[in-house]
Amino acid sequence: MSRNGLLEGIQEVGRDPALLLIEIGWRWGFGLIVVIITAFSAFLVLDSLSVNPRRVQAMAALNPLQLAQDIAVGIASIHRLIWRAAFSAGLALTAIWVLFSALGRYATLGRAALRPGASLQLCFVVSLLRAIVTVASMAGWFLAGLVAAGLASAGGKDKPSVGLMSAILLLAFLIIVSAWSTLNWFLSLVPLTGDSTWRESVLKTLTLLRSRRDELLEISITNGILRFGLFVVAVLLSLTVSNVITNARILIADLLAISLLYFVCADFLYMAKLIAIRKLPNTSVTRPLSDVLSRPDTTMIIAG
Template structure:
C-alpha cells in the first residue's frame, strides 16, 4: 500500500487508456446515453431556432445584420443591438419551457447512463440512478447560477464604467476580465465537487450530501486527481486542435470539394471528435476510481476492481 500511495497521478494513465481501449463496451454505453439524448435535443433546438428565424427574418433584414462587418465597429455594435432586440422576445419565450425540459432530460439521461457505464466497469457498484440524476440537476443549477452571476457582473461593469459624461472602455474591459476570471475560478471549484461527487456516492454508497462534502476534502487524493484533470484538459485541447486541422484540410481542394461533400466531411470530423472526447471522459472516470481505491485501506473497499477479480 505504501508503494501505491506514492504513485503519481499520470503514471498509470497509459495503462488506464489501454484498459478502456480493450473494453469497448464502456465507450459504447457512454456514446449510447449521450447521443440518445443529444441527437433529439439538437433536433429540437434546431427546429425552434429555424422557427424563430422564419418568424423574424424580415425584421432582421431591417437591422442590417446580414451585412455585418467589423470594419466599422460602432455600426456593427448597433447592428448587434438591433438584432438582439428583435430576437430576444421570441428566444426568451422558447427558453422559458425549453431550458427546463433540456435540463431535466439531461439529468435523467446522465443519471441512468453514467450508472450503466460505471456498473459496466464494475458490476458490484450499487444501482443509484435517482441520486445521480439529482446530483446532475444540482450541477446544472449551479452552472446556470454561475452564468447568471457572470451576466449580472458584466451588466454592473457596464453601468459603472460606461455611464456618466466620460465612459471608459479601458475600465470596462478591465472589470470584465477580472470578474470573468474570478467567476471562472469559482465555477472550476464547484465543477470539481460536482464531478467527483457521483463517483464517491457509488464507491462509498453514501448520501448525496455526504458525497458533496467529501468532495471538498479528499486529502492526498486531491493532488493525484488534479494531475489527472490537467492531463485530460491538455488532451481535450489537443483533440480540439486536431479537429480544427482536419476540418480545414479540404480547403486546398475547395474547387472540387464543396457544398454537400464538405458538410459531410465536417459532420464526420465532429462525430470523431465527440467519440474521442467521450472515450477520454470514460478513462478519466476509471482513473478516478482506481486512485480512490488505492487511497483507502484494502478492507474499506467493498468491491474489487475488475482487473483484480480476474
C-alpha cells in the same frame, strides 16, 4: 502510479467497449436533442416575422453598419418572443440534461471497471446540482455584464468606457469560470465513491482530495494534455481539409466527421480518467464533515 492508472483506464475501456458506447449514447443523444429544440425555437421565432421582399432588397444595398442597425431594430421588435423561446428551450434542455446525465452516469457506474457505483438517486442529485451551478454561472455572467455596463456609463459621458467594461467582464469571467470548473469537477467525482448517501459520498470525495491530491493532479494534467493534443490535431485536419476540398457538401461532411471523431476520442479519454480516479486507494471516513473541511491540506483541484 497515476500515469499507470490512466493507462489501465484506457485498457479497461478497450476491454469493455460498453463503457464508451453508454457515454457516447447519452452525450450525443442530448446533443441531438439540443439541435432539434434549438432549430424548432428558431423556426418559431422566424415564423413570427413578416418579411417584406422590397425591404429585403433595400437592405442588400446598405453598408454593414446600417445593415446591423436594421437587424438590431428587427430583433428588438420581437425581443419578448425571443426571451420566451430562450427561457422555454433552456428550461427543457436543463431538465433533459439532468435526466440523461443521471441515467448515463448510473449506467456507466454499473460496469465492472467502475463498480460499485452510486445509487440512481445520488446520480440525479449530482446532475441536478451541476445544472444549478451552470445556470447560476450563466446568471452571474449576465449580472456582471449589467454591472459593467452601468459602471462604464456612470461618468455621464456620451460614450461608455470600453476599457473599464472589458476589465470588469474579464475579471468576472475568470472568477466565474474558476468557480464553475471547481464545483463541476468536484461534483463529477462524488458518484465514484460507491456510497448511496450524499453525506458519505461527499466525505469520501473530500478525503480522496486530501490524501491523493498529487495523483489526482497528475491524472488530470495528463488527460488534459492528451485532449488538448487531440484538439490541435482536429483543428489542423480541419484547416487542411478546408484548403484542399472545394466541394461544399464534401467539405461539410468531412468537417463533421472530424468533429465526431474528436468527440469519440475525448469521451474515451474521459472514461479512462474516471476509471483511473476510481481505482485510487481511499480511506474510510469516520470523522465528521466539519473535521474534514477544517484540515488545512484539503485542496480543490481544477481539472478539465
